[in-house]
Amino acid sequence: MTALLSVENLHVEFATYGGIVKAVRGVSFDVEAGQTLAIVGESGSGKSVTMQAVMGLIPMPPGRITQGSAKLRGQDFLGRLEMDGRTICGDEIGMIFQDPMSSLNPTMRIGDQIAETLKVHRDYSPKEAWKRAIELLELVKIPEAPKRAAQYPFEFSGGMLQRVMIAMAVACKPAVLIADEPTTALDVTIQAQILDLLQDIQKETGMAIILITHDLAVVARMADKVAVMYAGQIVEAATVNELFYESAHPYTLGLKQAMPSAESDENHVLEPIPGSPPDLFSPPQGCAYCARCPWHMQVCQTDDPASFRLSDTHTSRCWLQHPRQPREVEGLHRAESQGVSKPVSDTADQEVSP
Amino acid sequence: MWAYTLKRVLQGIITVWFIATATFFGMHSVPGDPLSGERASTEAIRANLEARYGLDRPLGEQYVIFLGNMLRGDFGISYTQQNREVNDIIREHFPVSATLGILAVMIAALGGVLWGALTALYRNRLPDYIIMFLVILGISVPSFVFAALGQLGLVGLNSAAGRTLLPVAGWGTVSHMLLPALVLGLGTMAYMTRLMRSSMLEVMSADYIRTAKAKGLPMSRIFTHHQLRNAVLPVITVLGPAIAAITTGGFVVELVFAIPGLGRYFVQAVQQLDYTVIMGTTVFYGAFLVFMVILVDLVYSWVDPRVRLQ
Numbered sequence: 001m002t003a004l005l006s007v008e009n010l011h012v013e014f015a016t017y018g019g020i021v022k023a024v025r026g027v028s029f030d031v032e033a034g035q036t037l038a039i040v041g042e043s044g045s046g047k048s049v050t051m052q053a054v055m056g057l058i059p060m061p062p063g064r065i066t067q068g069s070a071k072l073r074g075q076d077f078l079g080r081l082e083m084d085g086r087t088i089c090g091d092e093i094g095m096i097f098q099d100p101m102s103s104l105n106p107t108m109r110i111g112d113q114i115a116e117t118l119k120v121h122r123d124y125s126p127k128e129a130w131k132r133a134i135e136l137l138e139l140v141k142i143p144e145a146p147k148r149a150a151q152y153p154f155e156f157s158g159g160m161l162q163r164v165m166i167a168m169a170v171a172c173k174p175a176v177l178i179a180d181e182p183t184t185a186l187d188v189t190i191q192a193q194i195l196d197l198l199q200d201i202q203k204e205t206g207m208a209i210i211l212i213t214h215d216l217a218v219v220a221r222m223a224d225k226v227a228v229m230y231a232g233q234i235v236e237a238a239t240v241n242e243l244f245y246e247s248a249h250p251y252t253l254g255l256k257q258a259m260p261s262a263e264s265d266e267n268h269v270l271e272p273i274p275g276s277p278p279d280l281f282s283p284p285q286g287c288a289y290c291a292r293c294p295w296h297m298q299v300c301q302t303d304d305p306a307s308f309r310l311s312d313t314h315t316s317r318c319w320l321q322h323p324r325q326p327r328e329v330e331g332l333h334r335a336e337s338q339g340v341s342k343p344v345s346d347t348a349d350q351e352v353s354p
Numbered sequence: 355m356w357a358y359t360l361k362r363v364l365q366g367i368i369t370v371w372f373i374a375t376a377t378f379f380g381m382h383s384v385p386g387d388p389l390s391g392e393r394a395s396t397e398a399i400r401a402n403l404e405a406r407y408g409l410d411r412p413l414g415e416q417y418v419i420f421l422g423n424m425l426r427g428d429f430g431i432s433y434t435q436q437n438r439e440v441n442d443i444i445r446e447h448f449p450v451s452a453t454l455g456i457l458a459v460m461i462a463a464l465g466g467v468l469w470g471a472l473t474a475l476y477r478n479r480l481p482d483y484i485i486m487f488l489v490i491l492g493i494s495v496p497s498f499v500f501a502a503l504g505q506l507g508l509v510g511l512n513s514a515a516g517r518t519l520l521p522v523a524g525w526g527t528v529s530h531m532l533l534p535a536l537v538l539g540l541g542t543m544a545y546m547t548r549l550m551r552s553s554m555l556e557v558m559s560a561d562y563i564r565t566a567k568a569k570g571l572p573m574s575r576i577f578t579h580h581q582l583r584n585a586v587l588p589v590i591t592v593l594g595p596a597i598a599a600i601t602t603g604g605f606v607v608e609l610v611f612a613i614p615g616l617g618r619y620f621v622q623a624v625q626q627l628d629y630t631v632i633m634g635t636t637v638f639y640g641a642f643l644v645f646m647v648i649l650v651d652l653v654y655s656w657v658d659p660r661v662r663l664q
Contacts (some may be wrong), residue, residue, distance in 0.1 A: 057567055105562045106659075108580070116579070120570065
């Protein structure tokens with residue numbers, strides 16, 4: 001069976017004065033209807049660029065998609081953004097952004113901004129589109145929707161604007177909603193409301209959500225599946241339980257140690273990950289995380305790790321998952337019997353020495 | 355909205371009064387007066403004339419009389435053009451200047467927005483380079499050069515066509531207005547092009563344009579509905595000062611094209627210290643500009659909802 005949305009081996013580069021930045025280096029994932037996939041990673045890890053490339057939003061030039069495919073129900077639409085006469089953006093796939101304050105046109109009425117999607121993709125008459133816009137505002141629980149629709153963005157609060165963004169993105173009942181850090185610019189109580197709203201709409205319409213975030217708490221609350229990105233690659237992909245309880249990549253372990261938990265007492269010291277991500281002008285030959293990894297081995301410096309499969313839903317790009325690697329790492333989940341852990345790609349067949 | 359408009363009108367009246375007062379005292383502090391021309395006159399004649407025009411009275415008293423007359427809309431009779439009321443001069447020649455000026459401003463604004471948007475869309479490509487080169491030319495070359503070149507071109511064009519496509523000079527019909535208005539608006543158009551270009555570039559990389567793209571809107575709709583309106587705001591802001599610059603700066607162009615505008619009287623009056631004409635034209639221009647600036651502000655609040663209600 002084909003996945004609803006699947007991205008395969010996506011490579012994105014940016015040509016800058018300083019050289020070519022390889023921002024996304026072979027990213028693959030898929031998502032099913034009704035499912036929530038969280039893409040986590042630090043700033044600059046390529047999580048936003050990945051989704052913007054899929055949506056055709058990266059400026060070209062300087063951006064360039066060098067390889068890969070993005071398929072909706074099995075059909076590749078990458079770079080074409082149209083399929084069977086339907087536009088991908090705004091119709092099949094909706095997207096909301098980090099800063100709702102600047103993501104809406106300041107000189108256009110809220111209702112018009114929602115209605116224009118329907119006019120363009122669904123040939124609604126202005127009157128029908130306006131009526132539907134008000135219904136959508138009610139769907140995202142904005143009080144006094146008819147009055148609010150005639151107002152401008154500056155008359156709304158940040159949380160309200162993010163609701164408007166959601167209303168806009170789901171106007172055409174998209175199969176997939178991409179939420180690029182939807183709650184980063186909002187305060188905590190509003191964050192919870194927005195996340196609840198997204199889940200409610202998902203239950204109702206069965207759309208898939210791809211949630212880009214750097215907040216592991218949001219991931220734990222929302223996601224079914226998680227992809228952890230580092231330096232333009234997915235280093236670990238797993239179900240949400242596998243990721244938190246059976247972390248299989250040193251970077252994921254590092255992130256967890258840097259996160260406060262409800263159980264930890266006030267003397268608990270959070271451990272940051274030392275160092276900084278590699279320079280993507282010239283990505284390292286071996287593992288990108290090697291320089292920051294406390295357990296790195298010789299092979300990590302010379303060979304990019306293969307993707308190892310721990311279960312049907314769990315993969316990790318780390319040499320520590322190799323059946324013949326010699327180290328014991330506390331807290332790192334490994335396949336239970338050495339034989340189960342098998343490399344996905346063929347580069348992993350070589351010898352691993354500590 | 356009405357309270358705002360009323361407030362602006364009251365401010366405008368104070369501004370005009372200030373212009374009138376400053377001009378009045380500035381003008382009287384210049385050495386000489388309308389009677390000290392090249393015509394030799396005896397002391398007795400001079401004293402008679404001063405008494406007749408009220409120039410022998412103290413300056414304060416003259417000022418009060420002037421203000422009283424101004425409130426009644428009477429600017430008196432010209433010193434240098436016998437028996438001609440200042441009001442008549444304005445009534446006869448201002449509509450000519452205003453028509454020319456407003457046409458020039460319209461050409462400048464429309465052209466500036468169009469060329470500016472175009473250069474931004476073609477940023478760092480050939481159309482951008484060509485237009486920006488012409489813009490530098492438009493800003494740095496004075497209008498009389500363009501006026502003369504334009505006339506020369508028209509003469510050549512007319513003789514090549516064997517008939518008068520457009521008149522080279524004079525006034526009367528729309529065909530008389532086109533070239534002078536274009537020449538008059540050229541500098542402002544160049545300036546507005548630059549302004550529009552940078553503003554458009556800023557808007558093009560704005561978050562809400564990314565949103566519009568994510569909504570799957572066609573580029574044409576993004577341009578007309580999302581980019582243009584936001585990018586045009588700074589251009590509207592300078593529209594007020596631009597009208598001021600064009601209507602008062604039209605003197606040279608009017609002269610070259612033999613257009614019977616107010617500019618000539620304005621300049622002549624200053625040269626000859628024709629008190630009444632100076633006061634009349636200055637106060638009238640001042641009031642006109644204040645009115646235009648208020649109008650521009652009201653238009654601005656219509657385009658940008660964020661400045662309404664305040």
